[in-house]
Structures are given as C-alpha cells and as structure tokens.
Amino acid sequence: MARAIRMPWRPVRRTTPVAAATVFVLSTTGCGLLGLGSQGGAEPSPSPTPVSAAPLFEEALAALEESPAIQLQGQFSDPQDTSNVVNTSLTVTDAGAALGTFQVGTGGEASYFEADGKLFVKADSDYWLTHDVFNPDSDAYPDNWVRITHEQFGLDPGGVLTPAGLAESLRTKAPGADAEAVEEKLDGVLVYRVELSGGTAWITSEAPHTLVRMQIEELAPAEGEGVASRIDASFAEVDTAAVEQLYDDLAKYAGEELESARDARLEVAWAEELGGDCQTGGACTMVGKVEETSGATEGSILVRMDSRFNNDELGEKTCTKTAELKAGGTVELSCSIDYALAPSANPVTYTIDFxxxxxxxxxxxxAREQLVATINEQREATLSGGDTAEEGGEEAESS
Structure with missing residues (x-):
C-alpha cells in the first residue's frame, strides 16, 4: 500500500489586532559469504597433518580476548536473507567503540561509527532510498550523521565484535573434543582450518596461534539477545596509532558533527493541523502535535519544531522547541515570539503568516557532551589496558 508523503512544513495564517496594550531542532580476498565454504583462497594442505582442534581454537580465542582492538574486513548479511550482502571494513575496541566503512548498492562508500552503544551512519541518498525510513527530514539524511538501530543496520559492532564479545560468541561454536584441525593454505599462507558448529575459522599455523579469518552462519551475542549476522571476515593487526586515530575521530564526530545529526530509529509525523495565536501587542505562539507512527513499542526519539513567523511590515521571527517522543505516543510542541509592538491610540491589524x-x-x-566524555574515558582505558566499566544509562531524551 502506498504511503502518504510526509510534509515537514505546515503553514497557517492568523490575524493579529494591535491595541494600546503591550502583552507579548569488506571486500577481502577469498571471502564468499553466500556459500560460507572454504573455497575462497583456501588450498589443500601440501602435507595434511591433523592436530586437535579444540585447544588450538581456545588458544586463538584467548589471544583475541586480550586484544585492545580488532580490525575486520569482509562481508555481513541477514542470516536468513543473503540477497543483500554488505562489504565492510571496521575497527572495534575492547570498549565497544567502532569505526568503519561499507559499500552501498551503487558502489559508493559510506561511513559508520558506534560509541556508548549509539550507532550512526553517514551515507548518500541512494542508500536511504533502499531503506524503509519515512520521516519529515529524510531528505536531510545524506548531509548528516543519522542514528539508526543495530537491527536496521544488520550488524551490532559494539555488541558482538568487541574482542571479548566475539571470543565469547565464537566459544559457543567451539569444535568438539575429538575434532581435528587440518593445515591448508589460505591466500598462500599456511594456516589451520577449524570446522565449527555453524561456521569455519582459520588460525595461524605457527604460535602464537591467532585467528586469521572466520565464516559464521549466524553470529550473535553469547547471551542470545541482540542482532545476529551472517559474517565472513578476515582479521588484521591493529597498532596503537590506529586505536588512537579511531578515538580521535570519534571524539571529533561526537563533539563537532552531531549537533544536526538526525534519528531514523522511529517514525514521526504531524498528528494534526498546527495551532496557535497572536495576542494584542504582537506576542505569538505556535503549537504543534507530533505522533510516533512506526508501530514500535519501545524507545524514544527527539523531535524538533522550527517555527517561522512573518509579516511584510514587521519582518520575520523564529523560534524552536525540542521534546522527547516515546514510541507509539504523542507530544505537543510550542514556542513563542514577540514583535513587541508599542501601544497605539489607533490600533492596526496585521496578518501574520507562520x-x-x-x-x-x-x-x-x-547527551552529546556526555558522549564525548565517555569516548575519552574509553580511550584512556583501552590504551592503558585497563577494564572499561559500562557507563550509566542514557538520559531519557537521548534514548
């Protein structure tokens, strides 16, 4: 069924009498996600020598858990629908901070980052045209960072791809005690292939044993709650300079580029016609009621009303109002301006367009200031090798 076009602007005309009173906002070599087979870049071992897979795999996971950050290059998709495979390259720290790029359907590149559990995407209009997001400000998405859910993106970097989180998830797919790992060449390098429960992992043949590549049919948080993704990715080493640059970039984005960032996690629309009034003397108030229409049952979003009042003689005045709108709910926004007209013995009537x-x-x-503070705290903890404590919950208006 066709959806009605959402009109962000609502015009109203009011007549204001003035009397004598003054009352007045992955593409990586050898990745074949669809088949999840070992054919991509893998060659039979010149001298297959099986070894016990379980301890080898556990050693690789232990090394992964101790890493301050990991870098992945590969592909991800919905586990049940591999028709929309996304190529990506990203870095994720032990604190869940993530920064990456991905290829959009037209071949262009888009960016995304996550910090303190908040995920943002910056992509062109072609990307947004393929997503069912219907908000009055959707046309502003290509020019701004846009906050989205992990479900909308199809991947939860900060939830499942932290070094410790990934190790925990992979451990649930560990090979049995009798399983064997076999040597083979992957992109010309000798590695061990380990068959998992629902996937395959490749591990360096020489100690210390570390993960080289993974193909997982359904990668989800170990506790079972969260976004699951089908993933095929190769691992790369991350040096301290790269981690420092990641946190520099995140602090810059949060501090300088999120003031105008939009939110696509829920859908909003005007619930009814605008209302308002102008008083004698030139004080005018705009009132608008907004509703959340996505059908979601939880979450909230910040909505903003930018109001404009105009008269050819008196000029233009503006005001804004921002409020929290809960899923499935409504909220009333109102703001006021004042032309501050002087008392007159001969009242004049003005027509105010707004x-x-x-x-x-x-x-x-x-919330932006808190996000910057959290990023700086996580940076210090990651670079010092300390534990990162979870920050307090978001303020209600930023949830």
Missing amino acids: EALLSTRALSKD
Missing part, C-alpha cells in the same frame, strides 16, 4: 518544520535530532546537547 509555518513550522518538523524534524528529528539524534542527541541533545547534554
């Missing part, structure tokens, strides 16, 4: 633009915002000013 309209309002409805949009979303990803984070409030306080």
Whole structure:
C-alpha cells in the first residue's frame, strides 16, 4: 500500500489586532559469504597433518580476548536473507567503540561509527532510498550523521565484535573434543582450518596461534539477545596509532558533527493541523502535535519544531522547541515570539503568516557532551589496558 508523503512544513495564517496594550531542532580476498565454504583462497594442505582442534581454537580465542582492538574486513548479511550482502571494513575496541566503512548498492562508500552503544551512519541518498525510513527530514539524511538501530543496520559492532564479545560468541561454536584441525593454505599462507558448529575459522599455523579469518552462519551475542549476522571476515593487526586515530575521530564526530545529526530509529509525523495565536501587542505562539507512527513499542526519539513567523511590515521571527517522543505516543510542541509592538491610540491589524518544520535530532546537547566524555574515558582505558566499566544509562531524551 502506498504511503502518504510526509510534509515537514505546515503553514497557517492568523490575524493579529494591535491595541494600546503591550502583552507579548569488506571486500577481502577469498571471502564468499553466500556459500560460507572454504573455497575462497583456501588450498589443500601440501602435507595434511591433523592436530586437535579444540585447544588450538581456545588458544586463538584467548589471544583475541586480550586484544585492545580488532580490525575486520569482509562481508555481513541477514542470516536468513543473503540477497543483500554488505562489504565492510571496521575497527572495534575492547570498549565497544567502532569505526568503519561499507559499500552501498551503487558502489559508493559510506561511513559508520558506534560509541556508548549509539550507532550512526553517514551515507548518500541512494542508500536511504533502499531503506524503509519515512520521516519529515529524510531528505536531510545524506548531509548528516543519522542514528539508526543495530537491527536496521544488520550488524551490532559494539555488541558482538568487541574482542571479548566475539571470543565469547565464537566459544559457543567451539569444535568438539575429538575434532581435528587440518593445515591448508589460505591466500598462500599456511594456516589451520577449524570446522565449527555453524561456521569455519582459520588460525595461524605457527604460535602464537591467532585467528586469521572466520565464516559464521549466524553470529550473535553469547547471551542470545541482540542482532545476529551472517559474517565472513578476515582479521588484521591493529597498532596503537590506529586505536588512537579511531578515538580521535570519534571524539571529533561526537563533539563537532552531531549537533544536526538526525534519528531514523522511529517514525514521526504531524498528528494534526498546527495551532496557535497572536495576542494584542504582537506576542505569538505556535503549537504543534507530533505522533510516533512506526508501530514500535519501545524507545524514544527527539523531535524538533522550527517555527517561522512573518509579516511584510514587521519582518520575520523564529523560534524552536525540542521534546522527547516515546514510541507509539504523542507530544505537543510550542514556542513563542514577540514583535513587541508599542501601544497605539489607533490600533492596526496585521496578518501574520507562520509555518513550522518538523524534524528529528539524534542527541541533545547534554547527551552529546556526555558522549564525548565517555569516548575519552574509553580511550584512556583501552590504551592503558585497563577494564572499561559500562557507563550509566542514557538520559531519557537521548534514548
């Protein structure tokens, strides 16, 4: 069924009498995700010498857990629908901070990052045209960072791809005690192939044994809650300079580029016609009611009303109002301006035109500042090798 076009602007005309009173916002070599086979880049071992797979795999996972960050290059998709495979390259720290790029359907490159559990994407209009996001400010998405859910993206970098989180998830797919690992060449390098429960892993043949590549049919958080992804990716070493650059970039994005960031996690629309009034003396108020229409039952989003009042003689005045809108709910927004007209013995009637633009915002000013602080704390913990404690919950208006 066709959906109605969401009109962000709502115009209204009001007549204001003035009397004598003054009351007044992966593409990697050898990756073949669809088949999840070992054919891509893997060659039979010149001298197959099976070894016990379980301890080899556990040693690789132990090394993974101790890593301050990992870099992956590969592909991911929905476990049940591999028709939309996404090529990506990303780095994820032990604190769950992530920074990466991915290929859009038209061949262009888009960016994404995650910090403190908040995921943002910056992509062109072609990317958004393929996603069922219907908000009044959707046309602004290509010019801004946009906050989305892990379900919308199809991958949860900070939840399942941290070194410790990935190791925990892979451990649930560990080979049995009698399983054997076989030597073979992967992209010309001798490695061990380990068959897992629902996938395959390749591990360096020489100690210390570390993961080289993984093909997992359904990678999900070990506790079972969260986004699951089909993934085929190769591992690369991450040096300290790369980790420092990642946190520098995240701090810059959060501090300088998220003020106008939008939010696509829920859908919003005007619930009814705009209302408002102008008082004697030139004080005018705009009132707009907004509803959340996605059908979601949890979460919230920041909605913003930018109001504009205009008269050819008196000029233009503006005001804004931002509020939290809960899933399935409604919220009323109102803001006021004042032309501050002087008292007159001969009252004059002015026609005031006013309209309002409805949009979303990803984070409030306080939430942005908190995000920068959290990124800096995580940076210090990652680079010092210390434990990263989970930060407190988000403020209600930024959830």
